[in-house]
Amino acid sequence: MKITGAQALLKCLEEQNVETIFGFPGGAVIDIYDAILAQDKITHVLVRHEQAAVHAADAYARVIGDVGVALVTSGPGATNTVTGIASAYLDSIPIVVFTGQVPTALIGNDAFQEVDIVGITRPCTKHNYLVTDVNDLVPTIREAFHIARTGRPGPVLVDLPKDIMASLVKFPEPKPVRMRTYQPTYEPHPGQIEKACKAIMAAKKPVLYVGGGVIAAKAHEELTELAKKLDIPVTMTLMGLGGFPGTDPLSMGMLGMHGTYYSNMAVANCDLLISVGARFDDRVTGRIDAFAPKAQIIHIDIDPTSISKNVKVDIPIVADCKHALAGMNTWLDRNQDLNVNAEKEKHGPWLKQINEWKIEHPLGYVDDPDVIKPQFVVQKLHELTGGDAIITTEVGQNQMWAAQFYHFNHPRAFMTSGGLGVMGYGFPAAIGAQMAAPGRTVIDIAGDGSIQMNIQEMATAMQYKLPVKIAILNNNFLGMVRQWQELFYDKKYSATPLDVAPDFVALAKAYGAVGLRATKPGEVEPVIKEALKTDNLVVMDFVIAREEGVYPMVPAGKATTEMLLV
């Protein structure tokens, strides 16, 4: 029996265990939307802007640990997804984006709502496809999901011309995808594992430097085992937060530009840096020649291009983080004659030194009895949610305060646009996360600037009854740029004051949501408590200290030890 391309697409999604897709209709995908209406296996979430569909799919993917899906129309629908796709690409998040396209006969004719989206997204997708024959449709979609979820995960785009969706096709039997040109390396080389373990056993001052790869590979248990086995202190990148329990004594929190003093000092002074699923990003390394200058470097990454890209690595291990860490744990257990406990004790002085750094310059801020400090809000959110909420962020100061002061103890609980740094990510991401985890508390920690970049999604949250909480840290500024202007541009606040702003409480009410405001520190806790017990979309407007900065801060291009402190 033959079915239409649109029906085959939905059948394919079902085959890939897709339950929810985020999208926005249009002329080129009208056949697909017709087919969506005729089935009940897949829930479609109608967003209010295509960018939001991709961010929502991104966060959905992060929560469930599998592929997220977005569906949009051709032309502007497709171009609106580019920011979301680029963000997922830099953060290695598995998503498949389906874009409508004009009928094949019209491609290249500058037809209405035609754009070469495959050409546009080539540099920001892991791979992309234009389907030109309905018989290729199902194999292409299967390949797209396979590529998105395996190896170093990433976004894949499939462009679907309108006539292909309307053509008839026989649905091919499911079969495993085998690709001649794409075979990621999961298993580590045993020789490299042995080398790495010996280096670890020889080190006196080791540091585990953990990135998003640990979360992508679901390797947090193996990582925790390794860290505890030998008492190795752990620092995490923005993407790695939650990969190791943030409240564990071995955790040093985040490193880099806004990392903790002790993380940056530990990396600068360690004799062995064990990088797991991280990519030595410039926001982490600062001035590259001053990054971990005394250390031998082990680098575990599934993507060979990440290794020795920015920093020369001594022991490269191309593998899935989970397999590599498990391999190292097994090796260490097997070689008991090396006396793991003695090694553990050997790290005593190093941990003591790190502890001294922690006491010297803890993560902190200057409290004020009259003005709400943003860090205090994040601390209160942590306290009142028991550290158990899913936190999404926008980008800027709000993102850094969330990363610093909400101590994540579990993976897949922190969603942020790490690599691309997209303002407007957090709210649609919260929608995606709430769809994936209906029972959980989901909070978007936002700024008054960035929330306005996708604020139209309040309608989406209301439509699907998603009780997302938005905590706006409102300083009437584009705060992070203002901070740079304060520090490096003689306080010349060019285009950063947001003198005209909506009344967020009234705006929430206009959408049928709940709006709450706190202007004094004493009002923070009641507002959060009220929000947490409200089964509705809630906007919390925290009027915070206008010129509060994010500290520590490593100025761009400086060594990570040259931190500006509170």
Place this chain on the structure above:
Amino acid sequence: MKHTISVLLQNRPGVLSRVTGLFSGRGFNIESLSVAPTLEKDVSCLTLMTSGEDHIIEQITKQLHKLIDVIKVTDISESDYVEREMALIRVKAEPSTRAEILRITDIFRGRVVDVSQKSYAVEVTGTCDKVQAMIDILRPIGIQEIIRTGTIAMTRANKKY
């Protein structure tokens, strides 16, 4: 240092633009590039010449290999190999210089492929350096146009029996 990199790829729409986009997007050099079908159906071979320090070349080969449509990447200049380039060179030909042009063409084992009253077009093949040498020698006579194919290369067969 110059490197000649050979890339086997699936002959799919847009594959060439994936390769060139990678180079422009990451700021790598391409000095020449040529691409044509191979013995195997739907597989093309792309030969490109690039230059850079060792860690750049390492990134180039890794990044190329990361492209989904790429089957195999070989840095040919790491082994024993033969390389060839072909050029068509149109030279101003006056009665006083015609003999000289023919002599130079002969020395470089080229041949004349097009003749008019005012010019000769000559064809030459060889390594990139040889082609460049012939161009340099013809230049004072007056070159009007040059078309070069870019280098192609092949590793030498194992000579051991």
